[in-house]
Amino acid sequence: MSDHPIQGLMKTAMENLKEMVDVNTIVGDPVETPDGSVILPISKVGFGFAAGGSEFIVDSTPKAASEGEKKHPFGGGSGGGVSITPIAFLVVNGQGVKMVHLDQNTHLYEKLLEFTPQVVDKIQQMLQMNNANNKKQQQTPPQDININVDPL
Incomplete structure (x- = not known):
């Protein structure tokens, strides 16, 4: 053919x-x-x-x-x-x-990927600080409050 x-x-x-x-x-x-x-x-x-x-x-x-x-x-x-x-x-x-x-719009995804590790670190720091504050509040015993009232 x-x-x-x-x-x-x-x-x-x-x-x-x-x-x-x-x-x-x-x-x-x-x-x-x-x-x-x-x-x-x-x-x-x-x-x-x-x-x-x-x-x-x-x-x-x-x-x-x-x-x-x-x-x-x-x-x-x-x-x-x-x-x-x-x-x-x-x-x-x-x-x-x-x-x-x-073109500034072209690299939007690249910038997002570049900042992702920094954002994850900040979130981890915030969670660790929040956990530390919660433990501190749980470990501190409530203080006694004395109220004196004068009789009339």
Whole structure:
């Protein structure tokens, strides 16, 4: 069975998309600054692909009928697109690794994850203080109160 023309269209489009999108598109080439820091650009990549075609039926001629095989003309097309959006920079230096976001809304989840250990520590401290206060109140015996009343 011979290859259908749509297969050639799809193969060509996919090979061209493969050449355009690679790992270096998402995590860019590192840039070294004079102070020794290394900056890596981070991008969001989206791509789409479409292909389609149709075979047209033509009135048969006596010559085609005698060959025993009818060949229909083919018409088709394919296309694709790539969207590359820079979203952050990864900065690696002597102090550690830091992510610098270009859009402030993008890193909301990262900030939540960053503050989670601190929140858990504060809650544990509050519970420990509450337990200590409850034990202290239970250990302290009630004091006697004397009330003197003068008779009239």
